[in-house]
Amino acid sequence: MFTIGLIGFGSAGGRFLRTIIYRQSKVGDVKLLAVCDTNQKNFEMCKEIGVKTYSNVKEMLIAENYDIIIVTTNEDSHYQIICAINKYSKNCKRIIVEKPLVQQFEQAVSIQNMFDNEDISVHFVERYSPIIPKLMDWIYENNLKICRATFFWGKYRLHDMRPTIGVTSEISHPIDLILMLTNTPIGTPYKIHNGCYLFSDFSISGNRVLDTINVNMSFDTGLIITSE
Numbered sequence: 001m002f003t004i005g006l007i008g009f010g011s012a013g014g015r016f017l018r019t020i021i022y023r024q025s026k027v028g029d030v031k032l033l034a035v036c037d038t039n040q041k042n043f044e045m046c047k048e049i050g051v052k053t054y055s056n057v058k059e060m061l062i063a064e065n066y067d068i069i070i071v072t073t074n075e076d077s078h079y080q081i082i083c084a085i086n087k088y089s090k091n092c093k094r095i096i097v098e099k100p101l102v103q104q105f106e107q108a109v110s111i112q113n114m115f116d117n118e119d120i121s122v123h124f125v126e127r128y129s130p131i132i133p134k135l136m137d138w139i140y141e142n143n144l145k146i147c148r149a150t151f152f153w154g155k156y157r158l159h160d161m162r163p164t165i166g167v168t169s170e171i172s173h174p175i176d177l178i179l180m181l182t183n184t185p186i187g188t189p190y191k192i193h194n195g196c197y198l199f200s201d202f203s204i205s206g207n208r209v210l211d212t213i214n215v216n217m218s219f220d221t222g223l224i225i226t227s228e
Helices: 010-025 039-047 057-063 073-087 105-114 130-139 172-181
Strands: 001-008 030-036 052-054 068-069 094-098 120-123 147-153 190-200 209-220 222-226
Touching: 001 010, 010 030, 010 039, 030 057, 030 120, 039 172, 052 057, 057 073, 068 073, 073 105, 120 172, 130 172, 147 172, 172 222
Parallel strands: 001 030, 001 068, 030 052, 068 094, 094 120, 147 222
Antiparallel strands: 190 209, 209 222
C-alpha cells in the first residue's frame, strides 16, 4: 500500500482527494494520510473522512512518512515546496506536481540536481480524458503519422485571484498532448522559428502578465506545431 500526502487543497487538490478516496475504498492500494493547505476553511471534507490536516508544509512532512506526495498549489510556490520535500521527506518515492513544474529555468536546473528523472511526475490532467486512448488506438490502427498540429487554447482569467505566470502555463497542455499523440521521445531537440506575445493587466499578478502567445516550432522528428 502506498501512503499519500496532499499539499494544496483548492480545485485541483479536491479532484485528487476524491480520486484517492475512491481508489482507497475500491482498490485498497493507497491511503491518504494528510492534507496541507494555508486556508483551513477547505478542511471540512478532510475532517469528515478522518484525514489529518496541516497548515504548514514542514510540519506535515516531518509528521508522517509518505510514499507519494502530490503538490497542487499554485505554480508560484512549487519550487519552495519541492525543496522542502527534498529536505524533510527522505522516504518519498514519487512527487506528483501540477503543471508547470516551476516558474524559472534556474529552478528547474536546481531541482534536477536534487532528484533523479523518475522521482517527479508533472500532472497534465488532459492526458486522462477518455477520448485520448481511443484517439491513440485509432492513429495506430490506421497506421497514421501526425506531421503537423495546430492548436488554440484559451482560459478565462479576468479578475482571477490566483497568482499566475499567464498563458505560458496554459499552453503546456496542448503541447504535451501533441507530443504524447505523436510519440515524440522525451528530450527531442526542437526549434522555435517565430512567435508573438501580448501582455495584459487583467491578473492580480501584475500589469505585465502574458495573456496571448502565437508560436511556430518544429522538432527533429519532423513534427511542426503552431498555435493560433
